[in-house]
Amino acid sequence: MSAAPRKILHIDMDAFYASVEQRDDATLRGRPVVVAWRGARSVVCAASYEARAFGVRSAMPAVRAERLCPGAVFVPPDFTRYRAVSRAVREIMLAHTDLVEPLSLDEAYLDVSVNKQGLASATEVAQRIRAEIRERLQLTASAGVAPNKFLAKIASDWKKPDGLFVIRPKDVLDFLAPLPVARLPGVGKVMDERLAELGVRTVGELRGRALPELEQRFGRYGRRLAELAHGIDEHPVQPDRPTQSVSAEDTFESDLPIGAIEPHIRRLAEKTWAAARKTERVPRTVVLKLKTRDFRILTRSLTPPQPPASAGALIACALQLRDRVAADAVGVPADTLYRLVGVGLANFHEADDPLPQADLFAAAS
Incomplete structure (x- = not known):
């Protein structure tokens, strides 16, 4: 006899950072809100649905968001507040199951094959969680219900915002x-x-x-x-799975020399930084990945004395790693062309962990 299908939820807070800002400031409700610092190097952390109607999206350069939506209200992010709200959402989830796998501050997988409240179905659990988030936190969440993780994630996006969608095993x-x-x-x-x-x-x-x-x-x-x-995904929900790394990479339309990739490094570093801020852990190592036109992969990493504290600090570290590659005339000829670049953050630790006193720099090829 085959095992009964799992009952998996994916809960995704709607426009989380922007929704928290609109909740806490009545003057922002109904207006296009962009959570981002202003400036040529800033990227959008979140956009309200009013701003999304103009084409504004997360990880977009802030200057482009301003062009798309000149009437947008820009609000600097307050990650301390967002993390506090995220913990409150997590508490609601944990009241229904211990099998909660956070993906970021605003989304998580839950295995409710067995639930603590004795509710009759996974759909009822999802409805109860969404109702409690609305009642206690005055925020909305969308939910997907499915027999596995990847289907649940697709389902949660199906009726956003403030929606619920169920994919039953027979319909997969x-x-x-x-x-x-x-x-x-x-x-x-x-x-x-x-x-x-x-x-x-x-x-x-x-x-x-x-x-x-x-x-x-x-x-x-x-x-x-x-x-x-075929709808098969056997990956289980892993509670308290710590973030190990965050990265973004891009393949160029045409191969580029080392001196021409700085704009791409800056853009990818901004994107990586925005993603890393969604976690509660602190990254200590910066990684640069390059792929040559003949598909050789080069990686360089740097662990500075203090973890990067801003997108600008991440960019500076990534450019330092690029310079390290450029200076390696023996291992990497100066005329090498590259087809891909990636910027990552790794070596995540809890925010209150003491800094290690060991070697501060590391490199790998």
Whole structure:
């Protein structure tokens, strides 16, 4: 006899930072709010739905957001306050199950196959959690209910904002079939283009491809693609899973020399910093990743005496690592061209952990 399907929730707070600002300042309600510092190097941390109507999105350069929505109200982020609200949301979740896996300050997976309140269904648990968030915190959350994590995450986005969507086990294959393959986890721009070359645009079309073909073309990820296309995801909810690393990377339209990648480093560092601020832990190590035109991967890392305290500090560290690559004339010829760059933060610790006194710098090739 096969095991009963898991009952997984994905709870996602709606426009979290912006919603907290609108909740706490009545003059902001109904107005396009952008949570970001003003300035050429700033990126959007969050945007209210009123601002999103103008095309403003998280991780977008703040100057572009201002052009898209000249009437937006810019509010500097207050992560201390957002973390406090996030803890209150977490307490509501933990009253229903101990199996809560936070992904960031504003979203989490929950396994409610068995729930503490003895509610009859996972849908009822999701409804109760959303109601408690609304009543206690005056905020809204969207929820997805499904037999596994990746489906629950797709479902939570289905009726945003303030929505609930359920994917029942018997409906999984029919639900997935018409979706673009880009909705599957791990299918980014490059993988989407590679699948398009095969004529695969939907999950249903992907499901029609034989496993040996997918493994031959995409290696181990080919098997993962086949499983996702069939709605299979065995990854369990992992409570209190600590953040290990956060990164952003980009493949260039054409290969670039080392001297031309600074704008990309700055943009990716801003994006990485915005993502890292969604965690309650502190990153101590900066990582720069480069891929050459012949697919050689170079990584350089730096652990400064004090953890980066701003996007500007992260950018400075990343550029220092770029300079280290540029100065390595023996290992990396000066005329090397690069096809990809990535900026990451790693070595996360709790905020109140003492700083280590060991070696402050590390590098790897």
